[in-house]
Each structure stands twice: as C-alpha cells, then as structure tokens.
Amino acid sequence: MSWDIIEYDEFSNCACGKGKVVRHMQQRDDDWNRSETRCLGEEIQCVDCAKKYHIEHHIRHYLCKPWKGDGISDRAFLVPNGISIPSYVGIRSFNFSEIDKEIASMYTLEEINASLNDMLTNKYTTRLKLDCSHSIVRIYNKAHKKKSLSLIVPVLENIIQNYDKYEWTPETIKEYRIRESEEIRENNKAIDETMAKSFELNFRR
C-alpha cells in the first residue's frame, strides 16, 4: 500500500491584522481513497504578534454520535504571553470496579437496610418488594452473572457494617457535586476571561 502525500499551508489573520499565522498541513491519501490530514506545526508570521502572543489550543471532548464527528472540538488562539487558557474541567463520572463500593455509592444506609430486610423476608428475587432490591440484584447479576439472594445478602451485610468507611455514598457524592459545580463555574469563567484577552485563529487554505 502506498500513500499519496500532499503538504499545504493554511492561513489565519493575526491579532493586529498586519500579518498572518500559518499552519502547515499534511494530507495522506491511500490506495483505498482513505484520507487523513494532520497538522505539522503552526507559526506566527507577524513580528509584532510573535512578540506578544503564543498559540494555544483549547480542546474539548464531548459526547457525540460517531456519524456526527469525532467528538473533539479544537479551537486555536493567540494567547497573550504570561497567561494561559485553563484546561476544561468536566463532570466526574464515578465508576467502581468493586460491587460493594458501587452499591454504597448509590444507596443510603437506610435503603440498604431496607433492601436487606426485603431479601431476608421475601427470600426469592421474584418476590422482592422494593425497587432498590431489584436494582441491587441487577447490579450483582451484571458483575457476577448470578442472582441468588444467598450470595447478595452477605454483600449487603458487609456494606452495612462498614458503611461509614466508604468514601462515596449518595451523601458524599451530593456534597462533591455541589463543590464540583462551583469549580466548573469558576473554570468556565477563567476560560472565558482568558479567551476574551486572546484572538481566535480561523485557518483557511
């Protein structure tokens, strides 16, 4: 297989308008008509702007259907020397590899106690009364491919005994989310402020 390689430049206005910023691009096409482009580098070709600014990329990854793009937004800026665009702080997703941690993170002690009683009283998964009992069975089944209450009951008993040792419970996650949303607000403000002092580049061939 051979690649057809073309190199070309793209240009953007600079912040003062007297010069240009150049982006060196490379496009590779293979025998199957697949094409990929990559950036080989960027330079400020303006004497004044090169003294005052440097180039920064603000990259954000977002959830996106594959047919709508790659889920990456990449904006380039001339940022005044001495400051920098803060990186984006996103919402943390909690993933637990251990099942007890996952259950403790989703249910309060009261709910887990209620679920345990439900399991001990009703004895069969099909007879469970509480939604959280069914959901705990689903979590256990997903992890261990088993639904037997005789296996799940000891897990819940252990969680109840150690509940105060878990770092993440619905309460601590709620507190975390409050701090996190404050942090995200501050982060967005800092990003906006830096961008307002910067010049967004818009490259064209």
Ligand SMILES: [Zn+2]
């Ligand atoms: Zn300039």
